[in-house]
Amino acid sequence: MEGVDYMSTELLMGNQAMAMGAIHAGVQVVTGYPGTPSTEVLETIASRKVEGVYVEWSVNEKVALEVAAGASMAGKKTLVTMKQVGLNVASDPLMCLSYIGVKGGMVVLVADDPGPISSQTEQDTRQFGIYSKLPVFDPSSVEEAYEMMKDAYEYSEKYETPVILRPTTRICHGYASMEIKDDIIKHEGDGFKKDSRWVIFPKLSYEAHLKIESRNPIIANDFSNYRFNTIEGKGRLGIVSSGVSYAYTKEALSQLDVEYKMLKIATPHPFPEKLTLEFLKSVDQVLVLEELDPFIEKELTYISGKYKLNIDVRGKLSGDVKRAGENSCESNKEVLSKYFNLDYIKPIVHMDMPDLPTRPPVLCAGCPHRASFYAVKQAMKGKKAVFSGDIGCYTLGNAMPLDMVDTCLCMGAGITNSQGIHRAQPDTINFAFIGDSTFFHSGITGVINSVYNDTKMVLIVLDNSTTAMTGHQPHPGTGKTMMGNIADKISISAILKAIGVKDIQEINPLNLDEAKKAVTHAASVDGVSAIIYKSPCIYVTKSGPIQVVNSEKCTGCYKCIREIGCPALIKSNGKVKIDSALCFGCELCTKICPFHAIGGIKND
Amino acid sequence: MINCLLAGVGGQGTVLASKLIASCAIDKGLKVLTAETIGMAQRGGSVVSHVRIGDGIYSPLIPYNGADLLIGFEPAEAVRTLIYLKKEGTVIVSSRPISSTTANLSKNIYDSSKMIDFLKDKVSNLVVVDADSIIKACGTTKVLNLALLGTVVATGKLGFEREDFKKIIDEKIPKKYRELNHKAFDLGFQFKMKEV
Numbered sequence: 189m190e191g192v193d194y195m196s197t198e199l200l201m202g203n204q205a206m207a208m209g210a211i212h213a214g215v216q217v218v219t220g221y222p223g224t225p226s227t228e229v230l231e232t233i234a235s236r237k238v239e240g241v242y243v244e245w246s247v248n249e250k251v252a253l254e255v256a257a258g259a260s261m262a263g264k265k266t267l268v269t270m271k272q273v274g275l276n277v278a279s280d281p282l283m284c285l286s287y288i289g290v291k292g293g294m295v296v297l298v299a300d301d302p303g304p305i306s307s308q309t310e311q312d313t314r315q316f317g318i319y320s321k322l323p324v325f326d327p328s329s330v331e332e333a334y335e336m337m338k339d340a341y342e343y344s345e346k347y348e349t350p351v352i353l354r355p356t357t358r359i360c361h362g363y364a365s366m367e368i369k370d371d372i373i374k375h376e377g378d379g380f381k382k383d384s385r386w387v388i389f390p391k392l393s394y395e396a397h398l399k400i401e402s403r404n405p406i407i408a409n410d411f412s413n414y415r416f417n418t419i420e421g422k423g424r425l426g427i428v429s430s431g432v433s434y435a436y437t438k439e440a441l442s443q444l445d446v447e448y449k450m451l452k453i454a455t456p457h458p459f460p461e462k463l464t465l466e467f468l469k470s471v472d473q474v475l476v477l478e479e480l481d482p483f484i485e486k487e488l489t490y491i492s493g494k495y496k497l498n499i500d501v502r503g504k505l506s507g508d509v510k511r512a513g514e515n516s517c518e519s520n521k522e523v524l525s526k527y528f529n530l531d532y533i534k535p536i537v538h539m540d541m542p543d544l545p546t547r548p549p550v551l552c553a554g555c556p557h558r559a560s561f562y563a564v565k566q567a568m569k570g571k572k573a574v575f576s577g578d579i580g581c582y583t584l585g586n587a588m589p590l591d592m593v594d595t596c597l598c599m600g601a602g603i604t605n606s607q608g609i610h611r612a613q614p615d616t617i618n619f620a621f622i623g624d625s626t627f628f629h630s631g632i633t634g635v636i637n638s639v640y641n642d643t644k645m646v647l648i649v650l651d652n653s654t655t656a657m658t659g660h661q662p663h664p665g666t667g668k669t670m671m672g673n674i675a676d677k678i679s680i681s682a683i684l685k686a687i688g689v690k691d692i693q694e695i696n697p698l699n700l701d702e703a704k705k706a707v708t709h710a711a712s713v714d715g716v717s718a719i720i721y722k723s724p725c726i727y728v729t730k731s732g733p734i735q736v737v738n739s740e741k742c743t744g745c746y747k748c749i750r751e752i753g754c755p756a757l758i759k760s761n762g763k764v765k766i767d768s769a770l771c772f773g774c775e776l777c778t779k780i781c782p783f784h785a786i787g788g789i790k791n792d
Numbered sequence: 793m794i795n796c797l798l799a800g801v802g803g804q805g806t807v808l809a810s811k812l813i814a815s816c817a818i819d820k821g822l823k824v825l826t827a828e829t830i831g832m833a834q835r836g837g838s839v840v841s842h843v844r845i846g847d848g849i850y851s852p853l854i855p856y857n858g859a860d861l862l863i864g865f866e867p868a869e870a871v872r873t874l875i876y877l878k879k880e881g882t883v884i885v886s887s888r889p890i891s892s893t894t895a896n897l898s899k900n901i902y903d904s905s906k907m908i909d910f911l912k913d914k915v916s917n918l919v920v921v922d923a924d925s926i927i928k929a930c931g932t933t934k935v936l937n938l939a940l941l942g943t944v945v946a947t948g949k950l951g952f953e954r955e956d957f958k959k960i961i962d963e964k965i966p967k968k969y970r971e972l973n974h975k976a977f978d979l980g981f982q983f984k985m986k987e988v
Contacts, residue, residue: 197818198818199811199814199815199818199824199826224830224831225830225831305831306831330825330852358827358851358852358853361827361828361830362825362826362827362852363814363824363825363826363827363828363852364824364825364826364852365814365817365818365822365823365824365825432851432852435850435851435852436850436851436853438850438851439849439850439851439855440855442848442850443855516853516855517851517853517855517856517858518855518856521855535856535857535875536857536875536879537875538874538875538910538914541871541874541910542871542906542907542910543900544868544871544872545868545891545892545894545895545902546892546894546895547801547836547837547838547892547894548837548894549802549834549835549836549837550835550836550837550893551835552835552836581835584835587893587894588894588897589897657831658831749896749897750897753893753896753897754893755836755891755892755893757896758891758896759891759896759901767891769932769933769934770803
């Protein structure tokens with residue numbers, strides 16, 4: 189088999205390790221939608237080009253799950269990948285598929301993001317396990333994530349149900365040196381067999397519901413013997429942990445001289461009650477160190493009540509552990525020190541630090557989104573306008589000095605938010621900004637809604653020919669697929685035309701004057717008008733001429749910095765300097781300088 | 793156990809640098825765990841890479857006061873992450889500041905010399921790498937990461953020999969850029985040797 193040769197030790201990212209786990213489990217159909225921190229799983233499988241494995245970036249998570257569900261009905265082993273908020277989009281098919289079940293093994297990999305580091309919410313997918321009644325696996329290390337992916341397929345096939353594998357960011361983006369032997373479980377699948385079990389009807393759902401409720405306690409018992417649900421240590425002071433927080437806890441305990449007994453929960457749903465009961469009976473109190481919701485803590489409280497155990501359960505609900513954000517070795521050490529009645533030794537912190545420059549993420553130098561936002565801002569100066577944004581690199585348009593994102597909710601919501609704002613205050617000019625990939629993901633239905641309901645709105649599609657934020661994945665507008673094939677590019681303007689948007693302008697935002705004129709026109713049109721700002725992301729195109737500042741002409745007014753805030757523009761000795769390593773030659777700054785001090789390399 | 797933290801700004805090549813250190817350790821048969829900043833922060837934000845080598849390590853993240861080595865790709869980023877450094881730990885820092893858009897918009901001009909002075913005051917084992925001379929010799933800022941690695945290897949704190957690392961550059965860097973990366977590494981290595 190090409191590309192898969194892991195007899196030697198390699199440094200694998202958690203996402204790569206899970207991808208290898210799926211390949212070795214014999215996965216055949218892989219679908220997903222990019223989303224940090226899950227993206228590299230599907231990319232790794234595609235890059236390995238394993239014979240007989242189909243991989244696609246689907247248009248959105250709901251579509252991805254439905255495509256995989258179809259393949260599983262036909263007996264194929266499938267994998268669906270997404271980030272936690274993606275599961276909100278895919279929840280409709282997931283909830284129903286839970287009742288119908290699968291034939292080919294199916295793993296739904298959903299990456300949670302404590303912090304959050306790059307997400308809208310800190311939602312906890314373990315709760316989705318309870319809600320959808322599906323088994324959930326929660327790896328505590330990169331190595332475990334690899335093994336668990338294989339185990340998840342076994343459970344999926346054994347119980348004919350989709351299974352959720354829920355890593356968190358630090359597992360997804362952690363790396364470990366691993367030795368993986370190339371050993372693929374061959375799986376054929378016997379094709380789609382017509383059967384009433386694939387058609388969800390109230391009667392079938394009632395029966396399926398009963399079946400699930402009687403099955404889940406059996407899985408819970410099975411999980412009590414699962415290899416990664418473990419009890420270690422001794423003594424009457426108990427600790428329960430899970431996921432990467434287990435690793436932090438072990439690290440913190442290695443610095444403390446204490447006797448402890450620890451239960452690790454690798455399968456939060458159905459909860460391994462038998463094993464937990466055995467553990468709870470052997471300790472006097474217990475501290476739960478977990479991230480996101482107090483999930484395990486509630487289960488322990490429930491089990492203690494059910495079996496009338498007199499045990500003190502501590503964690504987030506008791507106020508011992510913080511309720512939001514990531515855990516760390518340090519935060520766990522602090523909580524553990526208190527739990528074991530030890531003095532907490534704080535790390536050395538220098539209190540007299542000089543003022544540090546803040547570095548929030550910004551649009552890259554040369555990013556065409558900067559020009560698009562600036563054109564709209566200029567054209568709407570002094571007008572009553574609201575700018576609804578969306579999810580992607582262009583959310584960074586909210587930063588100063590552009591300050592052009594007034595709302596941002598979830599994928600596709602900019603278009604629909606702006607319609608609601610219009611209904612609330614019709615005298616406002618309402619703009620909706622959306623990127624090309626997000627447009628395909630969930631923007632189109634919103635545009636249909638505005639045309640159908642005759643809601644005035646100016647739609648701005650920021651078409652940079654890629655899914656930029658997650659690392660440049662192809663989408664339907666790019667004409668490339670994950671199988672390396674060339675597909676017909678789907679035209680955004682043709683879609684808008686078909687929906688009935690009557691005024692559509694397609695313009696390069698780097699032509700600032702034209703870009704501004706287009707905005708003035710679009711704002712004056714009745715009904716829905718659209719501007720497609722088309723200019724590729726700097727990562728998928730070549731640089732333009734690198735710019736320099738003529739220091740004789742530059743007066744140090746800093747208008748360029750104040751207006752567009754490009755990271756390549758730097759204050760230097762009372763003038764402006766351009767960082768040649770960052771400049772991408774978009775030339776937007778040359779159009780802003782009132783003294784024509786910025787130009788190409790010969791300008792100096 | 794060796795813990796090494798790399799701190800910089802998105803786009804400076806900290807991820808590649810951490811991978812090269814990890815590869816070198818794996819080559820020596822050592823266990824490695826690493827962690828990277830991936831996602832939104834890569835767009836010009838502060839980024840860190842954790843590299844942990846050896847046994848008895850559980851988490852991919854280095855605890856506070858746990859790093860034997862801190863490689864600052866940028867002066868302010870070294871100061872920002874100083875909490876990770878062990879009491880007697882070593883700091884290798886590039887002298888070249890990277891301006892921040894937010895700082896440019898504010899009245900406070902970012903003065904990197906204050907950062908270097910602070911490091912000199914707090915860190916007993918400090919090497920300030922003259923990045924400008926290396927960039928001048930290489931003609932690009934893009935290989936500054938390899939220059940810093942050259943200095944790091946020269947300190948001996950990683951336990952790797954110069955030749956161990958040169959071999960990894962040959963294995964991991966595409967042919968097109970290999971020569972320039974070797975040059976940067978050598979310049980960084982010599983910088984430390986001259987200092988002694």
